Amino acid sequence: MIYLQLFFEFFKTGLFAIGGGLATLPFLQEMSARTGWFTLTELQDMIAVSESTPGPIGVNMATYCGFTTAGIPGAVIATLGLVMPSFIVILIVAGFLKRFKDSPVVAAAFSGLRPASTALIAAVLLSLFASNFLNLTAWQGFSLQSFAVLKWQALLLGAVVFVGTKLWKKVHPGFFLLFGAAAGILLKL
Amino acid sequence: MNVYLDLFLTFARVGGLTFGGGYAMLPILQREVVENKGWCTEEELTDYYAIGQCTPGIIAVNTATFIGTKTAGFWGSALATIGVVFPSLIIITVIAAFLRNFADNEYVIHAFAGLRVVVCVLVLNTVVKLFKGNIKGKGLPALILFLLVLVASFFFKVSSIILVVCAMVWGLFFGLYLPRHGAGKEAGK
Numbered sequence: 030m031i032y033l034q035l036f037f038e039f040f041k042t043g044l045f046a047i048g049g050g051l052a053t054l055p056f057l058q059e060m061s062a063r064t065g066w067f068t069l070t071e072l073q074d075m076i077a078v079s080e081s082t083p084g085p086i087g088v089n090m091a092t093y094c095g096f097t098t099a100g101i102p103g104a105v106i107a108t109l110g111l112v113m114p115s116f117i118v119i120l121i122v123a124g125f126l127k128r129f130k131d132s133p134v135v136a137a138a139f140s141g142l143r144p145a146s147t148a149l150i151a152a153v154l155l156s157l158f159a160s161n162f163l164n165l166t167a168w169q170g171f172s173l174q175s176f177a178v179l180k181w182q183a184l185l186l187g188a189v190v191f192v193g194t195k196l197w198k199k200v201h202p203g204f205f206l207l208f209g210a211a212a213g214i215l216l217k218l
Numbered sequence: 219m220n221v222y223l224d225l226f227l228t229f230a231r232v233g234g235l236t237f238g239g240g241y242a243m244l245p246i247l248q249r250e251v252v253e254n255k256g257w258c259t260e261e262e263l264t265d266y267y268a269i270g271q272c273t274p275g276i277i278a279v280n281t282a283t284f285i286g287t288k289t290a291g292f293w294g295s296a297l298a299t300i301g302v303v304f305p306s307l308i309i310i311t312v313i314a315a316f317l318r319n320f321a322d323n324e325y326v327i328h329a330f331a332g333l334r335v336v337v338c339v340l341v342l343n344t345v346v347k348l349f350k351g352n353i354k355g356k357g358l359p360a361l362i363l364f365l366l367v368l369v370a371s372f373f374f375k376v377s378s379i380i381l382v383v384c385a386m387v388w389g390l391f392f393g394l395y396l397p398r399h400g401a402g403k404e405a406g407k
Binding site (some may be wrong): 083111123143147 | 303327403
């Protein structure tokens with residue numbers, strides 16, 4: 030029963046992949062070796078497609094994998110399997126929080142959670158900056174060539190979009206994303 | 219509009235505009251869910267992100283489930299969750315069925331390079347907003363915690379789960395233990 034198996038395999042992945050997205054990768058690698066549903070090369074294709082389409086990467090991987098294994102029903106079932114553990118756990122956590130939302134203990138714990146969460150997102154931002162605006166392989170110490178480390182076109186696009194988001198605060202972020210995609214094609218980023 | 223339909227459509231938009239990991243959906247969530255719909259506050263959004271870091275499953279799904287259940291109970295959470303994975307299901311199925319070389323397409327590669335730059339800027343704006351809400355004016359412990367977690371995560375690649383747990387202990391110490399015991403001792407002098 031391939032559908033049941035797909036559901037179960039992705040349920041397990043959803044349950045143990047903590048931290049989202051690429052945390053599912055080791056599980057998929059292991060799944061490839063054990064079930065033979067897809068090869069490691071196909072897995073690499075899946076990662077490439079997941080990263081070049083909108084949507085959460087983990088979900089994209091499950092859909093792609095489910096579809097290549099068992100068609101459209103497979104895609105739906107693998108995705109449901111992946112999502113189910115999050116869904117159940119969060120319903121429990123949300124119920125707990127609702128019950129204890131006035132407790133000083135929860136309030137104090139959250140007073141630590143918020144700065145930390147902001148810092149985690151800021152850390153992601155730093156790596157995004159490094160990978161989008163810097164070309165670290167070009168770094169050869171301080172010299173006249175040091176500027177080669179900067180990705181000028183990307184920096185320019187980033188600056189234009191930044192000013193745009195400040196000038197037109199009401200404009201939906203989706204518009205800027207569309208603009209970025211068009212600029213990327215035109216500038217051959 | 220019916221709240222369930224509204225949840226489904228809003229989260230489908232969020233899913234369709236998420237390019238990259240869970241962090242990439244924060245700017246979209248901030249606009250759609252906090253500013254346009256008022257379903258949760260910015261602080262709560264940070265909480266959901268942090269909880270998503272240390273619970274199983276995809277962060278995007280965790281956040282959708284959280285906001286769905288808060289807004290309209292169980293069925294709200296179900297529809298928000300289905301909504302956030304819906305675009306992936308359609309897009310990935312189409313790509314897997316018809317566009318075998320999608321990820322190698324020159325235009326796709328350039329468009330995504332442009333998209334990533336925009337995501338970078340949008341996440342920057344989000345981090346600034348979150349910093350204003352969660353750290354600025356919240357006292358020295360919050361600022362120190364922010365810096366510690368940022369350094370630990372970015373430079374030392376400490377796992378998010380460990381950092382979130384430590385941050386909650388930090389919050390309990392400064393928010394609960396110290397006000398009761400530390401201040402009590404000083405008053406007793």
